[in-house]
Every structure is written in structure tokens, then in C-alpha cells.
Amino acid sequence: xxxxxxxxxxxxxxxxxxxxxxxxxxxxxxxxxxxxxxxxxxxxxxxxxxxxxxxxxxxxxxxxxxxxxxxxxxxxxxxxxxxxxxxxxxxxxxxxxxxxxxxxxxxxxxxxxxxxxxxxxxxxxxxxxxxxxxxxxxxxxxxxxxxxxxxxxxxxxxxxxxxxxxxxxxxxxxxxxxxxxxxxxxxxxxxxxxxxxxxxxxxxxxxxxxxxxxxxxxxxxxxxxxxxxxxxxxxxxxxxxxxxxxxxxxxxxxxxxxxxxxxxxxxxxxxxxxxxxxxxxxxxxxxxxxxxxxxxxxxxxxxxxxxxxxxxxxxxxxxxxxxxxxxxxxxxxxxxxxxxxxxxxxxxxxxxxxxxxxxxxxxxxxxxxxxxxxxxxxxxxxxxxxxxxxxxxxxxxxxxxxxxxxxxxxxxxxxxxx
Amino acid sequence: xxxxxxxxxxxxxxxxxxxxxxxxxxxxxxxxxxxxxxxxxxxxxxxxxxxxxxxxxxxxxxxxxxxxxxxxxxxxxxxxxxxxxxxxxxxxxxxxxxxxxxxxxxxxxxxxxxxxxxxxxxxxxxxxxxxxxxxxxxxxxxxxxxxxxxxxxxxxxxxxxxxxxxxxxxxxxxxxxxxxxxxxxxxxxxxxxxxxxxxxxxxxxxxxxxxxxxxxxxxxxxxxxxxxxxxxxxxxxxxxxxxxxxxxxxxxxxxxxxxxxxxxxxxxxxxxxxxxxxxxxxxxxxxxxxxxxxxxxxxxxxxxxxxxxxxxxxxxxxxxxxxxxxxxxxxxxxxxxxxxxxxxxxxxxxxxxxxxxxxxxxxxxxxxxxxxxxxxxxxxxxxxxxxxxxxxxxxxxxxxxxxxxxxxxxxxxxxxxx
Numbered sequence: 001x002x003x004x005x006x007x008x009x010x011x012x013x014x015x016x017x018x019x020x021x022x023x024x025x026x027x028x029x030x031x032x033x034x035x036x037x038x039x040x041x042x043x044x045x046x047x048x049x050x051x052x053x054x055x056x057x058x059x060x061x062x063x064x065x066x067x068x069x070x071x072x073x074x075x076x077x078x079x080x081x082x083x084x085x086x087x088x089x090x091x092x093x094x095x096x097x098x099x100x101x102x103x104x105x106x107x108x109x110x111x112x113x114x115x116x117x118x119x120x121x122x123x124x125x126x127x128x129x130x131x132x133x134x135x136x137x138x139x140x141x142x143x144x145x146x147x148x149x150x151x152x153x154x155x156x157x158x159x160x161x162x163x164x165x166x167x168x169x170x171x172x173x174x175x176x177x178x179x180x181x182x183x184x185x186x187x188x189x190x191x192x193x194x195x196x197x198x199x200x201x202x203x204x205x206x207x208x209x210x211x212x213x214x215x216x217x218x219x220x221x222x223x224x225x226x227x228x229x230x231x232x233x234x235x236x237x238x239x240x241x242x243x244x245x246x247x248x249x250x251x252x253x254x255x256x257x258x259x260x261x262x263x264x265x266x267x268x269x270x271x272x273x274x275x276x277x278x279x280x281x282x283x284x285x286x287x288x289x290x291x292x293x294x295x296x297x298x299x300x301x302x303x304x305x306x307x308x309x310x311x312x313x314x315x316x317x318x319x320x321x322x323x324x325x326x327x328x329x330x331x332x333x334x335x336x337x338x339x340x341x342x343x344x345x346x347x348x349x350x351x352x353x354x355x356x357x358x359x360x361x362x363x364x365x366x367x368x369x370x371x372x373x374x375x376x377x378x379x380x381x382x383x384x385x386x387x388x389x390x391x392x393x394x395x396x397x398x399x400x401x402x403x404x405x406x407x408x409x410x411x412x413x414x415x416x417x418x
Numbered sequence: 419x420x421x422x423x424x425x426x427x428x429x430x431x432x433x434x435x436x437x438x439x440x441x442x443x444x445x446x447x448x449x450x451x452x453x454x455x456x457x458x459x460x461x462x463x464x465x466x467x468x469x470x471x472x473x474x475x476x477x478x479x480x481x482x483x484x485x486x487x488x489x490x491x492x493x494x495x496x497x498x499x500x501x502x503x504x505x506x507x508x509x510x511x512x513x514x515x516x517x518x519x520x521x522x523x524x525x526x527x528x529x530x531x532x533x534x535x536x537x538x539x540x541x542x543x544x545x546x547x548x549x550x551x552x553x554x555x556x557x558x559x560x561x562x563x564x565x566x567x568x569x570x571x572x573x574x575x576x577x578x579x580x581x582x583x584x585x586x587x588x589x590x591x592x593x594x595x596x597x598x599x600x601x602x603x604x605x606x607x608x609x610x611x612x613x614x615x616x617x618x619x620x621x622x623x624x625x626x627x628x629x630x631x632x633x634x635x636x637x638x639x640x641x642x643x644x645x646x647x648x649x650x651x652x653x654x655x656x657x658x659x660x661x662x663x664x665x666x667x668x669x670x671x672x673x674x675x676x677x678x679x680x681x682x683x684x685x686x687x688x689x690x691x692x693x694x695x696x697x698x699x700x701x702x703x704x705x706x707x708x709x710x711x712x713x714x715x716x717x718x719x720x721x722x723x724x725x726x727x728x729x730x731x732x733x734x735x736x737x738x739x740x741x742x743x744x745x746x747x748x749x750x751x752x753x754x755x756x757x758x759x760x761x762x763x764x765x766x767x768x769x770x771x772x773x774x775x776x777x778x779x780x781x782x783x784x785x786x787x788x789x790x791x792x793x794x795x796x797x798x799x800x801x802x803x804x805x806x807x808x809x810x811x812x813x814x815x816x817x818x819x820x821x822x823x824x825x826x827x828x829x830x831x832x833x834x835x836x
Binding site: 196197198199200219230231232234235238241243244246248250251252254255259262265267268269270271273276277278279280281282288290292326358359360361383385386 | 614615617648649650651652653654656659662664665668680685686687688693694697698700710744778804
């Protein structure tokens with residue numbers, strides 16, 4: 001494997017600055033909600049930059065935006081690279097934007113070097129990956145992958161009552177130069193560069209995360225039912241204290257699940273008590289469990305273990321318990337060939353690597369259901385993301401983009417120079 | 419000690435029915451908020467019944483209502499018996515009403531039998547014991563005992579914005595026949611009959627609770643501060659999970675405090691998490707601890723133990739913790755002589771007794787600060803109170819009232835028959 005073309009690090013960094021200004025916040029972060037004025041401005045800029053290099057601009061009915069650089073055989077499915085442009089309300093400059101602009105840098109580098117690829121290469125900027133303004137997240141990639149819009153999407157409104165459907169129409173109308181394309185155009189493969197949003201790469205001094213898949217996620221809602229009673233007069237033997245039971249279950253899970261399996265994640269993020277008065281023994285407690293693991297069978301096993309523990313603890317506390325799944329997303333395994341290519345090209349460039357699973361959802365999860373997909377991670381300072389202080393060192397951003405370029409070419413098998 | 423006069427059980431039960439109709443609910447309970455139309459109707463009925471037997475009717479500036487049956491020497495402080503007439507919104511027929519109507523029955527029995535007591539005997543119906551409409555509870559007895567109204571009382575409003583001060587004025591004006599009396603008229607002693615509001619008497623098959631005092635109550639507010647982070651990407655070593663720490667503290671306290679001391683009561687009734695999203699590790703948790711014990715030194719020791727446990731658990735979980743007292747009411751010890759009299763008269767009547775502390779607040783707590791005070795408990799079914807299904811068997815209500823009569827006479831040392 002010879003080294004491929006060198007990407008233009010300065011151009012990449014300049015693009016990151018330019019896009020960070022669209023919805024930029026005083027604290028140095030980005031507030032660029034999906035399908036907002038800022039989102040439309042970013043799309044328009046991306047389309048202009050692509051058109052200036054002769055790339056064709058497409059958009060589908062979900063406002064997913066594509067820049068296409070033709071290849072030798074344009075009947076073949078294109079290879080896709082990209083990420084998203086929308087951000088969290090107090091988001092950072094790199095979450096999504098790095099992967100999108102890295103993809104642009106790859107297309108421009110291929111163009112600069114006159115490389116003819118076997119099939120077309122397309123940049124994709126997926127609509128509404130964050131889901132923070134309009135639910136659900138990974139909206140655009142989900143519609144692309146399934147061919148249909150999510151149930152109830154026509155009724156979806158944001159926190160100010162503005163309709164998703166109206167903003168989508170406005171976003172499509174704001175880019176009249178984009179060619180309409182049908183949903184779900186097949187891709188030969190998909191690679192996404194993204195910040196890790198966790199501390200592992202930084203901790204290990206690695207530069208490139210070779211992502212093997214996305215953890216499965218299961219959300220459980222646990223309801224403990226006891227009996228409301230007086231805090232002062234009720235002796236222990238008469239208590240059916242839903243909070244005592246909930247605390248015992250949560251404490252035991254926290255002491256066992258993650259300590260015994262470094263791949264597992266268990267979080268209780270939400271808890272409510274009824275009636276919630278200081279001097280009343282709670283009669284009902286509802287809490288959530290966010291459970292993650294790269295292995296779907298292990299998630300099933302953990303769920304069963306949680307159910308058994310909850311039942312036993314509730315019974316000994318005189319309470320009843322019920323559990324229900326409120327969300328269940330199976331693990332996504334990325335393509336071994338693509339993952340292997342990413343590993344090799346990174347090693348060839350001398351970048352320290354680490355194999356890992358993603359703890360967060362990405363558009364790549366939906367692309368993995370359609371065909372070969374993979375992700376490349378770069379570190380972010382202190383693992384911080386969804387935070388205006390999110391930061392990636394220039395050399396890290398450049399390294400990730402270089403690996404994206406090398407891996408894309410290798411995956412398509414480097415074509416002839418013009 | 420000879421047996422004293424027999425109270426009229428039928429009359430007592432009829433009175434309980436009559437008062438239960440004032441603010442009676444479809445479910446068979448009572449909704450008679452403090453200083454409401456219903457409360458005024460109950461006061462008016464009580465005053466009428468008293469006046470019909472020749473008892474003088476007084477009220478003070480806090481609308482505490484007194485019915486006075488003269489004794490041999492009316493310059494001596496009267497002996498007071500009574501309770502309250504206001505109820506919880508979904509309250510029962512006996513909480514407060516039993517003690518008040520038992521006191522009326524005692525006064526009428528003395529009158530029926532022509533008994534001359536050394537000093538006057540007064541029934542008192544304290545204003546706003548519950549505190550459910552207007553805070554604080556034990557309002558009337560507190561004003562009587564301290565001589566002053568609580569701080570900020572002029573601004574106190576109920577859930578509908580109605581002012582306590584206005585309702586108090588209306589209540590006083592609604593009983594023009596009552597003679598005004600200054601606050602804080604001294605009493606020679608005070609005995610209050612009340613339902614237990616707990617399961618201990620029923621569990622033991624006892625009829626009369628000989629109450630030795632009221633548990634001290636301390637409320638603590640615990641704040642755990644960790645760090646908000648992503649539920650999927652954050653490994654265990656990087657977590658500063660405020661909910662995990664809170665659960666560990668609560669679980670440990672529930673496993674140790676009450677099991678090792680049957681006099682202690684520890685309850686976590688309120689808990690909130692920030693931010694409260696399923697997929698976000700909580701960065702802050704605030705929860706309450708309601709701590710009770712008959713021994714004030716033990717409350718101090720438990721508070722110190724809680725503080726040490728919380729500090730250690732928080733530190734090992736990478737979090738900070740702060741605790742503050744939000745309420746602190748010292749234990750009240752009742753008068754040994756009165757308590758002994760209650761025990762003796764109950765035994766003389768053949769009623770099974772149990773010595774115990776009250777887990778709930780009562781007006782007697784404030785009276786205990788002024789002079790000899792005591793309480794008599796009777797069972798309530800399943801220990802249920804503050805509930806429309808609250809129930810006392812007729813024979814239990816009658817036994818408690820008989821003990822109140824016998825103990826009152828014994829405490830004043832039975833006077834000569836006319």
C-alpha cells in the first residue's frame with residue numbers, strides 16, 4: 001500500500017473556523033439547531049463550496065445533502081463519507097462538523113490531485129442527527145435507511161411549537177440549486193469521521209480510534225410500588241418503602257455491573273417519587289436505566305439480571321416492581337474489511353491507534369444496516385462533547401481527515417490518475 | 419383509687435357522627451380545613467353544645483376555642499383537655515375530633531354527676547393543628563405557648579391565595595357569643611386523647627397507648643455534586659455520578675439505622691436529579707432525610723453518622739456532598755405523674771396498655787413546654803390516618819374517653835360531690 005495524497009490541513013482548519021461562525025456562541029461553541037436559519041446557512045455554504053469545485057449538489061426529501069464527485073463508472077453505487085451539520089443548543093465546533101468538513105477536504109484533495117475513482121465519491125450531511133430540537137435524532141440517516149419518515153413526524157414540533165414539517169420544507173426550498181433525488185440511494189460503503197465524545201483515546205495517547213461498532217442501547221423504565229405512610233409513626237416492619245427498594249436496587253447495580261465488565265454502561269438518569277413529601281414514605285418510585293454493551297446477548301443477560309435483582313429486592317421490601325423497555329437499539333457492527341483498512345492506513349501514517357466501540361449513536365448506525373460501514377474517531381479534550389468547550393487539537397483533526405482520505409481510496413481501490 | 423364516673427358512650431358516638439357530617443366526604447372521611455366555613459360550623463356547634471350545659475365559651479386571638487366548666491376555686495389555673503377540629507383535605511373522622519369530643523364528653527359527664535372539681539376544667543379546640551391549609555401546623559397551640567404569632571404569618575396564604583389573617587378574622591367574628599380572652603392563659607395540666615396514627619397498639623392488641631413523649635424530628639437536606647456526562651461514552655473510572663452516590667448512601671442508611679434501633683425512624687421522601695435525562699449521568703442530586711427519635715442526643719449522633727457516611731461515600735464516588743438542617747424539633751417528654759395516672763386508671767378499667775412515644779406532632783408538644791402534659795392513644799385500623807378510611811372501633815373510642823375522664827379527675831384529685 002503506497003501512501004495516498006496528502007490532505008490540505010490548513011484548508012481543513014479554515015473551513016472549521018468558517019462553519020464555527022455559523023451559529024457561533026460567545027463561549028466559543030455552536031448553536032446550530034437542525035433545520036434552522038443557521039442550519040440552512042451552513043448547507044448553503046457547503047453547497048457553494050462544492051459547486052465551486054464542480055461537485056454536483058443533491059438533496060432528498062429529508063433534506064439530506066449530498067455533494068457528488070464523479071468517478072469512472074457513475075452507474076456504480078457511490079462511496080459515501082460524511083456526518084452532520086446540526087448541533088446541540090450548547091454544542092461544540094467539531095461534533096458532526098469535523099466529519100462533514102473532513103469529507104469535503106477528501107473530495108477537494110481528490111480533485112486537486114486529479115484522481116479518478118472507480119465509482120463516484122459523495123459527501124453526505126445528514127439532517128438532524130442530534131435530535132435535540134426535533135425528535136428523533138439520526139432523523140435523516142434513519143429516513144435514508146428505512147425509506148420512510150418516522151411515525152408521527154407530521155405532528156412533531158420543537159420547544160417553541162414550530163413544526164418539523166414546516167422547517168423541513170423551508171430548508172429544502174432554501175437550496176433551489178440542489179437537484180432532488182429519491183430517498184435511499186444505495187452506497188457501496190460508508191465511512192464517518194467523528195470526535196470520540198469520551199476520554200479513552202486521550203487517556204491512552206492514541207490518535208485514531210478504529211471503531212468496531214456502536215454499542216447496543218436498551219432503556220428500561222422501572223416502577224416500584226409500595227405504600228404511602230407516615231414517616232414518623234410507621235415502624236420498619238410496616239414499611240413498604242418504594243424509595244428504600246429503589247436505592248437498594250440502584251446501589252447493587254452500580255456496585256456490580258460496570259465493575260465486572262468494562263464494556264458495560266449502566267446509568268440511572270431519571271427518578272421520580274410519589275408523593276414526594278419529606279415526611280411521607282414514598283409509595284411509588286419510577287426510575288430509568290440506560291444500559292449499553294457492544295454485545296446484544298450481554299444486554300439481554302443484563303436485563304434479565306436486573307429483573308431478577310429488582311424482583312427479589314422489591315419482594316423483601318414489601319413492594320411490587322414492574323419493568324418495561326422504553327427503547328431498544330441493537331448493537332451495530334461495522335464492516336471488518338473497512339475497519340481493517342482504517343487500521344492499516346493509520347498505522348502506515350504512524351498514527352497510534354486504538355480499537356474501540358462507540359458509546360454514542362451516530363448516523364453510521366443506520367448506514368451499517370444497509371452495507372459496509374465504519375467510523376474513525378479522533379480524541380476530544382477531556383472527552384468533553386455536547387459542550388461549548390469541546391476541543392480537538394489541529395493535528396488530531398488533520399490526522400483523522402488524512403485517515404479518512406486514505407481509507408476511502410483504499411476501500412474503493414485506488415483508481416488511475418487522470 | 420375508686421372508679422370514677424362512667425362516660426356516656428352513646429352520646430360520644432352520636433357526637434362523632436354529628437361532627438363527621440360537617441365537611442363530610444362521599445368516601446366517609448372529612449374535609450374540614452382550618453378556618454374554613456366548615457371549621458366555623460364545627461366551632462359553632464361545639465359552642466352551642468357547651469353553652470347548653472352552662473359551660474362558658476371563650477376564644478383567644480388565635481381562635482383557639484375554650485369551653486370552661488367552673489371548679490371550686492376559679493382563681494386556680496384550669497386543667498385543660500382537648501385536641502383540634504380541623505382536618506386534612508382527605509382526612510378522617512377521628513383525627514382531632516375524637517380528642518375534642520372526648521373532652522366534651524368528660525365535661526358533660528362531670529356535669530351529669532354533679533362533680534365539683536378543685537379547679538375549673540376546660541375543653542380546648544386548638545386552631546389549625548394540621549397545617550395542611552395554612553402553614554405552620556400546631557398554629558393555635560404554638561401561639562398559645564409562645565404568646566406570639568409565627569414570623570410572616572400576615573403574609574401566609576393558602577393554595578388559592580386566601581389570606582390566613584382574613585380567615586382568622588372571619589372565624590373570630592363568626593362566634594360573637596364567645597368571650598375574648600388573652601393569649602396563653604396558664605393551665606394546671608393538659609391531657610390530649612388522640613388516635614395513634616400508627617399500627618403498634620393494634621398489632622399488640624392494646625387498647626390504650628400511654629404516651630411518654632413525642633419523638634424529636636430533624637429534617638436534613640443532602641446535596642450531592644458530581645459531574646454531568648454522557649451515559650454511553652463515559653467509562654466507570656471517569657464517572658462522578660451523583661445518583662450512584664445518593665443511592666449508596668440511602669441504601670446503607672436503610673440497611674442500618676432502623677434495623678439497629680426500633681425507636682429510630684429514617685425516611686427519604688423527596689429526591690430530585692439534575693439534569694434528569696435518561697442518557698445523562700446526573701451531576702447533582704438533592705434528597706431529604708426525615709430523622710426521628712425519642713432521644714435528642716441520639717438524633718445528634720445519627721446526624722453525625724449520616725454526615726460521615728455521606729462524606730465517605732461521596733468521596734469514593736468522586737462527588738462532593740453538603741448537608742443542612744431544614745427543620746429541628748426537639749423531643750417532648752410528657753409528665754411522669756400524668757403518664758403514671760393514665761397507666762393506672764387504664765389498668766383499673768382492665769384495658770390492655772402499651773407505653774410508647776408518638777411519631778407524629780401534636781398540640782401536646784407545645785403544651786409540654788408550659789407545664790405537665792400527657793397524651794392517651796387509641797388504636798386506629800391498620801394504623802391508617804390522614805386518609806378517609808381512618809377508623810376507630812366504638813369500644814376503642816369509648817375506652818379512650820373513659821381513661822381521659824378518670825385521668826383528668828385523678829390528676830386534679832377528685833373533688834367533693836355537690
